[in-house]
Amino acid sequence: MTPCGDDASADDAPILDAIAKWLARDVEPHAMRMEHADEYPHQMVEQMKALGLFGATVSTEWGGLGLSASTYAKIVTMISESWMSLTGVFNSHLMLAKCIEKFGTVDQKKKYLPKLVTGELRGGTALTEPDAGTDLQGIRTKAEKRGEHYIVNGSKIWITNGLEGTIFALLVKTNTAADPPRKGMSMLIAEKGPGFTVSRKLEKLGYHGIDSTELIFEDYKVPAANLIGAEEGKGFYHAVGGLELGRINVAARGVGIANRALTESIKYSQQRKTFGKPIAQHQAIQLKLAEMATKCEAARLLVESAAKAYDAGQRCDMEAGMAKYYATEAAVDNSLEAMRIHGGYGYSKEFVVERLYRDAPLLVIGEGTNEMQRIIIARQLVERNPI
Secondary structure: OOOOOOOOOOOOHHHHHHHHHHHHHHHHHHHHHHHHHOOOOHHHHHHHHHHOHHHOOOOHHHOOOOOOHHHHHHHHHHHHHHHOHHHHHHHHHHHHHHHHHHHOOHHHHHHHHHHHHHOOOOEEEEOOEOOEOOOHHHOOOEEEEEOOEEEEEEEEEEEEOOOOOOEEEEEEEOOOOOOOHHHHEEEEEEEOOOOEEEEEEOOOOOOOOOOEEEEEEEEEEEEHHHEHHHOOOOHHHHHHHHHHHHHHHHHHHHHHHHHHHHHHHHHHHHHOEEOOEEHHHOHHHHHHHHHHHHHHHHHHHHHHHHHHHHHOOOOOHHHHHHHHHHHHHHHHHHHHHHHHHHHHHHHOOOOOHHHHHHHHHHHOOOOOOHHHHHHHHHHHHHHHOOO
């Protein structure tokens, strides 16, 4: 149990309890070894299927758990405390499912959602390109309509589940002359097949175990029926709509990393002695612990606020941006402070804080950099408070 956090509601309790038991029994004993080996967690993925996590936020109409963003954020926080990489396996997948559920045609929902919920089909979103990350309008991957198919050429990078997944929400340009560029962007449901190649798995500083890949499309054919929403020019808005939930996920991961860094620091500071007493009794360490705990609680409350706004159907790009920005910076700060508190042992692979220190920086970059989050926040402040 983390030193900071709210109690689960009666509705949340069963699923959170099941996940807590699974983490203690099947994840914690193996996470350190598998992360260092960069080993894909096949067995844990099967266990996540059984827990229903691949349909966590999909409505019960399609067989999902129908969880609120608030409950989902708590789950992501819990799992991130044990091994953050696991959250990526189902987050990108759920963004794909949400895109189909929210914007897809009835036929698309019937065809794909039940299989996505069970994990029979697994995948994610293919948005980022070598020259287009936060600036999605800069993508170059093109899709040309030819009869009953689109012919796709281009590449994507940093695609989660690229190796192990089989289906992706693929952002393309169907009209390269559109002004502004976003009006010429569309989203396709892309299943692996001829012309769809995984060129390489990318080596990373942290976030090991999960596959991050480069995808290449060469005259790849996608049925026109797989155009999400059956209307061209809406892909940018589909992508942005999914990023709100994605940013809440990344913010919740930040809370998890910050919490675990605090938990490990509280424990270690009571075990380690210098100058005849536990270092927890030294004022320098106490100041660090207090700062870390405050950041954990503030980050948790911001995530909770963003999730509630999302659940209420409100526009929440500012709230999600605030949560993502603050919680992920808290993760970076707390992981570094945990390493300092642990001293030389914090630099050792024998302690979990070394992993936290490597995982945390990804969060300030992924799902839109924190620099971009601050711009979004500022723009929304002005837009919501005109004079």
